[in-house]
Amino acid sequence: MSNIQEQINILVEVQGVELEIHQADRLVNALNNESAALDRSIAEREIRVSSEKAALDDLKKTYRDLESESKINAGMIVKSNEKLRAVKTNKEYQSILKEIDEIRKKNSGIEDRMLEQLEAIESAEAAVKAKEMELASFVQSYQEKKEAFAAKEKRERQAVESLNEKKARISANVDPSLITVMDDVKKKVRGLAVVPVQQAICMGCHMNIPAQLFNELQRFDELRFCPHCHRIIYWKERE
Structure with a gap:
């Protein structure tokens, strides 16, 4: 076999190792991309759960505000009833009765809204619980996949390191100018x-x-x- 033929054979071998390195590098990049996609997915799910919780907190706050307003109105009715016992004219008596009736009507509307809020809160709590369970399941799967990706990436990086060493050994047998x-x-x-x-x-x-x-x-x-x-x-x- 002539010297140039030997040199070409070595170049072909070096080229083959370079292709293997390129393929291993591409696999490492693909694993990194998949891992990053997993990170984005879990972040999106966590944001959705946080959003559901924030919506639930808003519903509870609205309910508390309504409840507070209802208690204030109930107190006003008690005071108005006390005033009734002290009135001296029929006109004052009718005026206070009208005032009590308006407060009761207002409170009735508030109580209706409170019931609606309770239903909404119950529905939101169920949604949050479902999202949290879904997230917990995904997190477990996420961790398993991340560990698998990390293990594969480690193997591929070790393969690249080994291939680079192989390339160096083979390249040592060829004229550097040909490389x-x-x-x-x-x-x-x-x-x-x-x-x-x-x-x-x-x-x-x-x-x-x-x-x-x-x-x-x-x-x-x-x-x-x-x-x-x-x-x-x-x-x-x-x-």
Whole structure:
């Protein structure tokens, strides 16, 4: 096997390891994205529960305000009844009775609203309880998934570390200038930098290369490039 052929074989091997690293990095990023999506989901659920609780608190506050107003009105009725015992004219008596009647009517409306608030509070409490149970269930699932994502990410990061070490070992056996050439080509083509040629067809761009270049490739005497996509090319027998 010629020296250039050996060097190309090493470049292909390095490229293969780089692909594995890229795939592992993509998986790590995907795991991070899924983990972030989980975080957003649980935050949204917590906000919904907080919103439900805030709405319940508002209902309870409104009920307390109505209850306080009702007690004030009840006190006013008691005082008006006491005034009745002290009146001396029929006109004053009728006036106080009218006043008591208006307060009672007002209180009746307040009591109706209090009943409506109690129903709303009961419904809101049920909604809050359901949301809290749903959140608790989701939190348990969330924690399990987060732990699974963390474990997978750790494995993938270890794999990337191992692959980088493998790449360094393999790269040590190739001319550094060839690694530089491969990196430059990779940046330009944004994909595989080293590809085989089979039956005079570049496997990178799938275009036919000139017959003379195809014959020269089989000599493995120097690095050659596809005239169409400018990738590094090498001859490979059809399997």
